Structure formats: structure tokens, C-alpha cells
Amino acid sequence: MKNHIQFLLVSLLLLLSACEDPFDLTPTDIISGSIVFEDEGLANAFLADLYERALFHYNTGQSNFEMNLINAFGGESRNFAPWQSPFGRVLDTDFNENGAGVLDHWPYNTIREANVFIEGLPQSASLDQEYITTRVSEARFIRAWEYFQMVIRYGGVPIVTRALPAGASEEELFVARNSEQEVYDFIGAELDEIIGVLPEQTEAGRVNRWVALALKSRAMLYAASVAKFGTPQLNGLLGIPSGQAESYYRQSLDASKEIMDNGPFTLYRKDPNPVQNFINLFLDEDDNPEKIFVEMYDFESGKGHNWDNTGTPAGFGFSWNSNYPVYLETLELFDFIDGTSGKVDRSIYDDATPIDPKQYFGQRDPRMRASIFYPGAPFKGGTFYSHRSTDYTDPATGQVERTTAPGFIIPGSDGWPGSGHPRHRGGNPTGLLTRKMINPATPDGTPSSTDVTIFRYGEILLNYVEAAFYLGDPNGDMLAVINNLRDRAGMPELSADQLTQDRIRQERRVELAFESQTFWDLRRWRIAVEELHMVQRHRMHFRYNYDSGTYTVEIADGDLGRIRLHPEENYYYALGLNRIADNPMLAENPGY
Structure with a gap:
């Protein structure tokens, strides 16, 4: 089915491209009226092109850079x-x-x-009305999604809801910015309208009622955060009055609640082992009950990505190494399964204190072991190693020796190497790599066909808990909801007095690690300056003692002197000199 759908979309796009410039300003009206919007195949192709254009996630050909872009900006991992x-x-x-x-x-x-699509398709004289309503609603979702992507970057932007003709006047073309609140309200209103008409089931990769509710759950939570933690600026173009926070939290909570109560989704629990279960969550495309919306990939049908090629550790079949080293600070977010903090006293990182990997790694939140390659992590029938050296007692001499040779196997061991692969243990690597969504079944050097998850049920539960927290837990169930997530993960339940703002945020960062969410979360909570601006992150250097089965660890600057920046003004990025010059009605954001 997946191959068939992808082939159909590609075929339709090719069919559309055979028409004479259907997206050119001049002939659009003629073609849309006489051909495109009277033919279901061409209309589908037009809509498929909109899906392809939408920025659901970063992947435009430089996957070693773009697919990890937001994770790197969020300080979770590095881009090589x-x-x-x-x-x-x-x-x-x-x-x-x-x-x-x-x-x-x-x-x-x-x-x-x-x-053009939203205006043109309803003018069709031949297409079925239900078809028209559904397809127009999908296009409205894509438009709302793109406005959401802009508002989280720039604040208020111009809201344009009609296709301007080629001969539009300057007054029509030079549109002033709407306020940030108006943009969020527009997104919410659009979603409310299409939620009522979209079908509940569609092919994978297509928008349906639940996808629209998921966007409302996320977008209204962002709006609420801006109102609660931000400050209105630029005569109201930026920020939302604090008095509006409750309304947006309520809208987010209600959208989440509708999915929870009436949607067909549950947390993924197919494997009783919580580590393997969380690994499989992102790879299983066979009736996965947690995935609400994905961007579909199928290399054989012409659409693949390189997450596996650029994220697989060296020594496991690919020619280079993972481009996504993980920082110590990310590891520290994952608590231990007995409930104690994952942020241990850093004085142990003195290259002398023995650290038991069975405790330090093996007793952490199973989501860590499913999301990060750590020393000793099993993968593809082998083991990931990143230690720089091994101390051992030579059975022939009785002397303690140290080796740094990756090809040297410790005498009497079951294949323990003297050191990890050189690309895992040099002065540059962090000692940890991103594992989440790495598919071991992808053939060497072949683009991946693994779908990329845009919305999943786990996020909806987190959105619900966060909104409920600021609303005073109106349904009395936020503790049960977050503990449902923790139970799936193999973590102990939280008590009511443990459910603080910081705990809810930590749970979100752990559950959604490496899913291009943390960066935007830090920004909407208005803690990105504190977390990211000129804040040093660390790499880990491991040495192994074979006799004791322990590591010693030393930490160092994870970015080798490079500086991460996120000053206060970056909560709203500049529109840019060129756009301001092109449209004198655009006001620039403060600080630029």
C-alpha cells in the first residue's frame, strides 16, 4: 500500500508537470478553471505538490545537516x-x-x-462535493501549518488568504504584518473549521481530523506559552497579552482531550521490553497505534532520506560515522529507574573514579538506552564502543597493561577491543551518539524508507499534561496521564507533589528527545537564553578497566571552543533587510 500511494503521487506530479506552467501567475486561472480543477487526478497532483512543499521537517537533500538541524540548535546533539x-x-x-x-x-x-487551490477547487462543475470539501480542508491545513512555522520564528506575519492576481496593485501586494495573536487565532479558527469536515481515516501521510486536532493541540500550547512567559512588543505585533494564556491552554487541552477520548490511538506497547519497545515505536509501520501523522518515505518509489546513512556508528557497515554526537547534558536528563536524578555529581568525571556501566547506563530510563548509543550499547548483532583505552592484567606476565589499539582483543575476553572505533573516541567525538529512529534494516549506503513521525500520541499526552498543569488540572487526571507515559517507558510513577513545572518539562524533553521539538519548546518557555546562549556543553572521554568492569570518565568542552548563541532578541528572528526593502509595510523585529 505504501509503495502504491507513493507511486501514485509521483505519477500525478509528472502528469501535472506536463501541463503548460500550471503554477505560473499568468495561466493559473485559465488552467485551474478548465483543466486542473475539473480533473480529480490533476487536482490530487496539485495537492500532492502542496504536501511536498510544506516544511513538516527539514530534509531537502543535505540530510547530514538538515534532519538533525533543530536537535542541534536545541543543544541535544551536535552536527558533526x-x-x-x-x-x-x-x-x-x-x-x-x-x-x-x-x-x-x-x-x-x-x-x-x-x-489558488482553496479558491479554485470549489468552482469545479464536475467533481464530487465531498471530495472538494475534503481536499480543500487538507489545503487549509497545509496553509495553517505554514503560518505556524512562521509565527514560531517571527511572531506576527501578514495573513494572506486569497491568491493575488498577476496585476495586483501595490496596495494589495504590500501587506502589513498581523499581530502574533491574530496569527495564532487564524490558525485556531482554520483548524476548528476543518476539524468538523475532515474524515477520521485517510491514507497514511494524508491529513485527517485527528491530524488537524494534533496541530491545534500543539499550536495553541505554543500560543499559551507565549502569553504566559513572553512580553508583548512592537505595538502588539509580537507577544500575546498574559490574560489570554488560559484561553489558549484550554483550547490545547480540549483538542488533546478529544484525541484521547475519541481517537483510535494508544501508546505503542507491542514489545514487553521497554528499551526495544521504544526503539520499535519509530520504526514499526505496521498498524502502529501511536502515530497520528507521518511524512512518508520509500526509496524504491523515489523518495528516501539519509538519517540512517549519516547516523549509523562507524564499524556497522556504513563508510563514515554518525553525524549526531550527543552531549552529556542530554544524557543527564534521563533519570535512573529508581527515580533518582540522572544528573550525578560531576566530580566523578575525574578520569579516576570507577563508574559501573551496568548502573550508570543500564539503570537509566529505558528511553535513554533506546535513544542514545552509549558505551556497550548493542546494535546490529554487535556492540558500540567509544572508550579510548583499556587497562587489563596480562595473563602471561601478571602486569597491568594499557592498550589504545582498537584491533587488539583483550586476552581471555569475549572479544573486548582495546579501544573503540577511532571515529568514536578521538578528541572530537562526545562518546555518545543519537540512536532514535536509526533503522538497522536499512542496507548499507542506501537512502532510508523509514517514515518520519510528525505527530504521535505520546506528544498529545504531554501537551495535555502541560496545559492541565497551568489550568489547575480541571479534569483531575494529569497525574494518571503522565504516569501512563512513564509506565510505558518502564519508569516509576510520580506522586502528586512531584508533578512540578520542571518535572513536566523534563518528561517532555526525555520523551521527545531528538524529535525536533526541544529547541522550539525552550523558546516558547522563554528559557532558551538560559539554556543555550553561550552555555558550554560537554563531551565524555571513556577509559575502561577490564579487570573491574568499570569506566573512568573525563569531560571536556563538547564544542571545542565554538560558541552557541541565542540572545534575547532571537526569540523573534529578523524578517531581513531584503524583505523590508521589498515591502515597506513590514515592520522589523526589535534588536535588528
């Missing part, structure tokens, strides 16, 4: 080595008056095409 451009584009980026740089997203061309 300090001397390579993907690393510098995250760590050294100084967002200035020229715009949002690699995070720039100003999709008014996509919005215009969505408006």
Missing part, C-alpha cells in the same frame, strides 16, 4: 565535527538584520498556491 560547515552553521550562527539564516522560512509562494 567543528571544522565542518553543518557544525558551524549551528554553533556560530549570529542571527542578525539579514534574517533567520538556516532557520529562515517565508513560504508565501506555497501559501499562494494553497490559496
Whole structure:
């Protein structure tokens, strides 16, 4: 079915491309009226193109950079080595008056095409009304999604809901910014309308009622956070009055509650082992009960991505190494299964104190072991090693020796190497790598066909708990909801007095680690300056003592002197000098 759908979409796009410039401003009205919107296949192709244009996640051909982009900006992991451009584009980026740089997203061309579709399809004289209503609702969702992507970057932006003609006047073309609140209200109103008409079931990768509710759950939570933690600026173009926070939290909570009470979704629990279960959650595409919306991939049908190629550790069949080293600070978010904090006293990282990996790694939150490659992690029938050396007693001499040779096997061991692969243990690696969504079944050197999850039920539960917390737990169930997530993870239940703001945020960062969420969460909570601006992150250097079965650890600057920046003004990125010059009605954001 997956191959069939992908083939159909590609075929329809090819069919549409055979028409004479259907997206050009001049002939659009003629073609849409006489051909495109009278033919279901062409209309589907038009809509498929909108799906392809939408920024559901970063992947436009430079997967070693883009698929991990938001995780790297959020300080969860790094984009490979300090001397390579993907690393510098995250760590050294100084967002200035020229715009949002690699995070720039100003999709008014996509919005215009969505408006063409939304206006044109209902004019069809031959297509079925139910078909028209559903497809228009999908286009409205994509338009709302793109406005959401802009509002979380820039605050208020111009809301354009009609396709401007080629001969539009300057007054029509030069549109002023709407306020941030107006943009969020527009998104909410659009979603409310389409939620009532979208079907509950569609093919995978297509928007349905539950997907629209999921976006409302997320977007209204963002709006509530801006109102609660932000400050209105620029005569109201930025920020939302604090008195509106409760309303947005309520909208988010209600959308989440509708999915929880009436949707067909549950937490993924197919494997009794919580580590393997959490690994499989992101790879299982066979009736996965947790996935609400995915971007579909199938390399054989012409659409793949390189997450596996660029994220698999060296020595496991791929030619290079993972581009996604993980920081100590991310590891520390994962508590131990007895409930104690995952952030241990850093004085033990003195390259002398023995650390038992069975406790330090093996007794952490199972989600850590499913999300991060750590020393001793099993993978593809082998073991991930990142230690720099091994101390051992030579059975022939009785002397304690130290080896740094990865090809040397410790005498009497079951294959223990003297050190990890050179690409895992040098001065640059952090000692940890991202594991989440790495598919061991992807053939060496082949683009991945694993779907990328955009919305899943676990996020909806977290959205619900966060909104409920600030509303005073109106349904009296937020503790049960968060403990449902923790039970799936193999973690102990929280008590009512443990359910604090910090705990809820930590649970979110753990559950959604490496899912391109943390960066935006830190920004909407208005703690990105505290967490990211000129804040050093650390790598880990491991040495192994074979006789005792313990490591000693030393930590160092994880970014090798490079500086991460997120000053206060970056909560709203600049629109940019070029856009301001092109449209004199646009007011620039403060600080640029």
C-alpha cells in the first residue's frame, strides 16, 4: 500500500508537470478553471505538490545537516565535527538584520498556491462535493501549518488568504504584518473549521481530523506559552497579552482531550521490553497505534532520506560515522529507574573514579538506552564502543597493561577491543551518539524508507499534561496521564507533589528527545537564553578497566571552543533587510 500511494503521487506530479506552467501567475486561472480543477487526478497532483512543499521537517537533500538541524540548535546533539560547515552553521550562527539564516522560512509562494487551490477547487462543475470539501480542508491545513512555522520564528506575519492576481496593485501586494495573536487565532479558527469536515481515516501521510486536532493541540500550547512567559512588543505585533494564556491552554487541552477520548490511538506497547519497545515505536509501520501523522518515505518509489546513512556508528557497515554526537547534558536528563536524578555529581568525571556501566547506563530510563548509543550499547548483532583505552592484567606476565589499539582483543575476553572505533573516541567525538529512529534494516549506503513521525500520541499526552498543569488540572487526571507515559517507558510513577513545572518539562524533553521539538519548546518557555546562549556543553572521554568492569570518565568542552548563541532578541528572528526593502509595510523585529 505504501509503495502504491507513493507511486501514485509521483505519477500525478509528472502528469501535472506536463501541463503548460500550471503554477505560473499568468495561466493559473485559465488552467485551474478548465483543466486542473475539473480533473480529480490533476487536482490530487496539485495537492500532492502542496504536501511536498510544506516544511513538516527539514530534509531537502543535505540530510547530514538538515534532519538533525533543530536537535542541534536545541543543544541535544551536535552536527558533526567543528571544522565542518553543518557544525558551524549551528554553533556560530549570529542571527542578525539579514534574517533567520538556516532557520529562515517565508513560504508565501506555497501559501499562494494553497490559496489558488482553496479558491479554485470549489468552482469545479464536475467533481464530487465531498471530495472538494475534503481536499480543500487538507489545503487549509497545509496553509495553517505554514503560518505556524512562521509565527514560531517571527511572531506576527501578514495573513494572506486569497491568491493575488498577476496585476495586483501595490496596495494589495504590500501587506502589513498581523499581530502574533491574530496569527495564532487564524490558525485556531482554520483548524476548528476543518476539524468538523475532515474524515477520521485517510491514507497514511494524508491529513485527517485527528491530524488537524494534533496541530491545534500543539499550536495553541505554543500560543499559551507565549502569553504566559513572553512580553508583548512592537505595538502588539509580537507577544500575546498574559490574560489570554488560559484561553489558549484550554483550547490545547480540549483538542488533546478529544484525541484521547475519541481517537483510535494508544501508546505503542507491542514489545514487553521497554528499551526495544521504544526503539520499535519509530520504526514499526505496521498498524502502529501511536502515530497520528507521518511524512512518508520509500526509496524504491523515489523518495528516501539519509538519517540512517549519516547516523549509523562507524564499524556497522556504513563508510563514515554518525553525524549526531550527543552531549552529556542530554544524557543527564534521563533519570535512573529508581527515580533518582540522572544528573550525578560531576566530580566523578575525574578520569579516576570507577563508574559501573551496568548502573550508570543500564539503570537509566529505558528511553535513554533506546535513544542514545552509549558505551556497550548493542546494535546490529554487535556492540558500540567509544572508550579510548583499556587497562587489563596480562595473563602471561601478571602486569597491568594499557592498550589504545582498537584491533587488539583483550586476552581471555569475549572479544573486548582495546579501544573503540577511532571515529568514536578521538578528541572530537562526545562518546555518545543519537540512536532514535536509526533503522538497522536499512542496507548499507542506501537512502532510508523509514517514515518520519510528525505527530504521535505520546506528544498529545504531554501537551495535555502541560496545559492541565497551568489550568489547575480541571479534569483531575494529569497525574494518571503522565504516569501512563512513564509506565510505558518502564519508569516509576510520580506522586502528586512531584508533578512540578520542571518535572513536566523534563518528561517532555526525555520523551521527545531528538524529535525536533526541544529547541522550539525552550523558546516558547522563554528559557532558551538560559539554556543555550553561550552555555558550554560537554563531551565524555571513556577509559575502561577490564579487570573491574568499570569506566573512568573525563569531560571536556563538547564544542571545542565554538560558541552557541541565542540572545534575547532571537526569540523573534529578523524578517531581513531584503524583505523590508521589498515591502515597506513590514515592520522589523526589535534588536535588528
